[in-house]
Amino acid sequence: MAFQSIKHFALELDGPDDIVYSSGEMVTGVVILELTREIKVRSLRVLGRGVAIAHWLENRSVGVNTVYNDYTSKTIYFRKRQHLIRDNGDLTVIPAGRHEYPFSFQLPEETLVTSFEGKHGSIRYWVKVKLHRPWATVKKIKKEFTVIEPIDINTxxxxxxxxxxxxxxxxxxxxxxxxxxxxxxxxxxxxxxxxxxxxxxxxxxxxxxxxxxxxxxxxxxxxxxxxxxxxxxxxxxxxxxxxxxxxxxxxxxxxxxxxxxxxxxxxxxxxxxxxxxxxxxxxxxxxxxxxxxxxxxxxxxxxxxxxxxxxxxxxxxxxxxxxxxxxxxxxxxxxxxxxxxxxxxxxxxxxxxxxxxxxxxxxxxxxxxxxxxxxxxxxxxxxxxxxxxxxxxxxxxxxxxx
The missing domain is CATH 2.60.40.640 (Immunoglobulin-like)
Structure with a gap:
């Protein structure tokens, strides 16, 4: 079956796991695909995202019913996309064995806000890999990374x-x-x-x-x-x-x-x-x-x-x-x-x-x-x-x- 063909599918960023980035820096890494036998692939692509989102629910009673108000707002700091295997209408055959696909993209030069996790919102940055194959579900990997906005107190x-x-x-x-x-x-x-x-x-x-x-x-x-x-x-x-x-x-x-x-x-x-x-x-x-x-x-x-x-x-x-x-x-x-x-x-x-x-x-x-x-x-x-x-x-x- 198709899922038995893929022995290992991973996303690795260059550097240590706790690496921290700032505006304008390069995010580099590699997608690892290890196969037990050849497979046909429609596309393999890397997506980079930076998003801030605030969200919470509030409820109020209306008679015997409870009405929920959804408060959500979002700010997108960047979207990056890189095709490692492009979908050009034909299927790509990948033979059995270990395959590595390097990728890289540059963070925007404008200031990026510091990564944050809170009760009612977050500021997150991540890389996601999507592997599309015919007659199979899309395989996805997502890895977050930390961004720091430099604040110089010597101003x-x-x-x-x-x-x-x-x-x-x-x-x-x-x-x-x-x-x-x-x-x-x-x-x-x-x-x-x-x-x-x-x-x-x-x-x-x-x-x-x-x-x-x-x-x-x-x-x-x-x-x-x-x-x-x-x-x-x-x-x-x-x-x-x-x-x-x-x-x-x-x-x-x-x-x-x-x-x-x-x-x-x-x-x-x-x-x-x-x-x-x-x-x-x-x-x-x-x-x-x-x-x-x-x-x-x-x-x-x-x-x-x-x-x-x-x-x-x-x-x-x-x-x-x-x-x-x-x-x-x-x-x-x-x-x-x-x-x-x-x-x-x-x-x-x-x-x-x-x-x-x-x-x-x-x-x-x-x-x-x-x-x-x-x-x-x-x-x-x-x-x-x-x-x-x-x-x-x-x-x-x-x-x-x-």
Whole structure:
């Protein structure tokens, strides 16, 4: 029978299994066809694809029936096709034995968005092989590969310091009992996973009660389809400060919060975004949480060791680097739910869609940190759930010998 004729049918990409590509690079490989006897083939072709898709279902009750709304959007980054055996109307006879068919195609020069896997969408790149034979089903092989969008944090916009001030009046019943204020600064906007962010902050507690300052790094995944937005939010790192007593002031002279091995920011995709924020906050007695947000961008190309300027923020303080190292625990406690760090106003805005979710497996990827460390040595190229919902990015290392 026909299926007994094919002993081995495989698709192999050149390089290691965890190879990573970027815009403009060549994807090369070979299709292996091992036969026990000769077969007739109509065509053999290779297809390359890059697609972003956002998708989810929402249901609502209409009487005794349930109506489902399908939200789907798609962005195609490229389509490639190469004929290894062209269908010209005649059948091609392939003799028994092992046959190898090399193929290659170039990724588009324009920026390709980083590979991503999320609850409500994905950004995937793959190669597919199709073998067409007369009077037989089409045999298919599909292999995905990873693409990284280089984000160089050595750009002026990502080297710019981030700072802000926020205050709120504390209340007991209907009586004002003092004000709490936060002033916070970080030396730049762009960082890479594994780095430490020194947080410079001042907490002024003018109330009669103690408050506890904290800082969090949060990740927000946004999915967009049919004009509707779905979000997943997660806390990926935490920093807890000392208690600030009544009518006291506390200053952070570069308190350290370490970035875990998360995926890079995704900002250039029309339907999927991954964004990060440093949130500095305190619980204000008698009212909602006071929270100050400073935007972050997770890059892939780290800060250059030469030529970097002294930040106008960090130069104001003397940071004890030995203390910074001691301040970072080897095994930090798991981060809290996102719902515990947002203000009541934010929780109210999302109250129709807030569901606690503690699975951060998609957010924290231990293998990613090792990849980022290798990616750094390359020269620059020519997770509670909110439904507007914690999970990010599947990524693999690139072999530096390639």
């Amino acid at each position: 002026p916009s990502l080297l710019a310091p981030q700072a802000g001030t926020k205050d709120k009046m504390a209340r007991i019943w209907y009586r004002n009992c003092g004000q709490v204020s936060i002033t916070a600064k970080i030396d730049r906007k762009g960082y890479t996973p594994g780095e430490v962010i020194p947080v410079f902050a001042e907490f002024d507690n003018s109330t009669s009660r103690s408050v506890v300052p904290k800082a969090y790094i949060t990740q927000t995944q946004t999915f967009i389809a049919r004009g509707t937005m779905k979000q997943k939010r997660a806390v990926v790192a935490t920093l807890c400060g000392d208690i600030v007593g009544p009518r006291r002031r506390e200053t952070w002279h570069g308190r350290a919060i370490k970035i875990p091995p998360v995926g890079p920011s995704i900002l250039q995709c029309r339907i999927i975004k991954v964004e990060y924020m440093l949130r500095v906050c305190v619980d204000v007695p008698g009212t909602s949480k006071l929270s100050l947000e400073l935007p972050l961008v997770m890059g892939t190309i780290p800060l250059h060791p030469f030529g970097s300027r002294t930040s106008s923020v960090s130069s104001q303080y003397s940071v004890n680097m030995e203390w910074l190292r001691m301040a970072i625990p080897e095994q930090p406690e798991p981060p809290p739910d996102y719902s515990s760090v947002v203000t009541e106003e934010e929780a109210a805005q999302n109250s129709t869609a807030v569901q606690p979710e503690e699975d951060l497996s998609g957010v924290l990827q231990p293998s990613l940190l090792a990849y980022i460390q290798e990616f750094r040595s390359r020269p620059p190229p020519v997770y509670s759930e909110v439904d507007p919902n914690p999970q990010p990015i599947t990524m693999r290392r690139r072999c530096m010998t390639c």
